[in-house]
Amino acid sequence: xxxxxxxxxxxxxxxxxxxxxxxxxxxxxxxxxxxxxxxxxxxxxxxxxxxxxxxxxxxxxxxxxxxxxxxxxxxxxxxxxxxxxxxxxxxxxxxxxxxxxxxxxxxxxxxxxxxxxxxxxxxxxxxxxxxxxxxxxxxxxxxxxx
Numbered sequence: 614x615x616x617x618x619x620x621x622x623x624x625x626x627x628x629x630x631x632x633x634x635x636x637x638x639x640x641x642x643x644x645x646x647x648x649x650x651x652x653x654x655x656x657x658x659x660x661x662x663x664x665x666x667x668x669x670x671x672x673x674x675x676x677x678x679x680x681x682x683x684x685x686x687x688x689x690x691x692x693x694x695x696x697x698x699x700x701x702x703x704x705x706x707x708x709x710x711x712x713x714x715x716x717x718x719x720x721x722x723x724x725x726x727x728x729x730x731x732x733x734x735x736x737x738x739x740x741x742x743x744x745x746x747x748x749x750x751x752x753x754x755x756x757x758x759x
Contacts, residue, residue, distance in 0.1 A: 656700050657709045667723070670708055676724040676747055679710040680739075681717060689718055692739045696720075699743055702753035707743070722746045 652666050662670075667677050680696055682689035693711060700709040720734045720742060727746045731738060744754035 652708070656705070656707060657697050657711065659711050659713075661710050661712055662708070671723060671725055674706075674725055674748060675708055676703075676706050676722060676743075677708050677710070678743060679712060679719075679721040681712045681714050681719045681721075683715060683718055684713050686718065688735065691736050692720075692734055695736050695739055696743070699740065699753060702751060703747065704749070704751045706747055706749060706751065724748055 652662070652670055661679065662677065670677050678696060678700070680693060682693055684690075696709055696711075700707045717732060718734070719730060719732050720739055722729045722743055724746060726748055729742055729746055731742055734742065740754070740757055744750065744757075747754065
């Protein structure tokens with residue numbers, strides 16, 4: 614065998630090892646690596662988004678609303694219903710998180726420009742808070758303020 618043949622074979626073997634090694638490394642990273650979190654398609658959620666998801670939505674000019682409520686509270690059910698309607702008519706600006714809990718009723722609204730938290734909100738306070746916080750005022754808000 615000539616020196617040139619040996620060098621070519623060694624070089625070919627090195628490239629094969631690099632190819633196999635990178636394939637194995639990619640597989641390990643894909644299997645055990647950090648999974649990319651994406652935002653859901655639906656706008657009304659019965660669970661809390663991760664902080665990463667909230668940050669991503671806020672950075673992309675969405676408004677995230679979190680309503681913590683008590684299931685046995687009549688006013689809370691009315692606020693929940695109103696927030697769902699507002700979300701559906703917000704021209705795709707809002708992601709609503711409905712979190713049933715047994716302690717404190719609260720409304721948290723956040724977007725790129727504002728952040729607001731109120732406790733024990735009424736229907737009127739909920740509408741005013743969300744509508745005032747939105748970056749773009751949808752028709753639904755304008756109509757319901759008359």
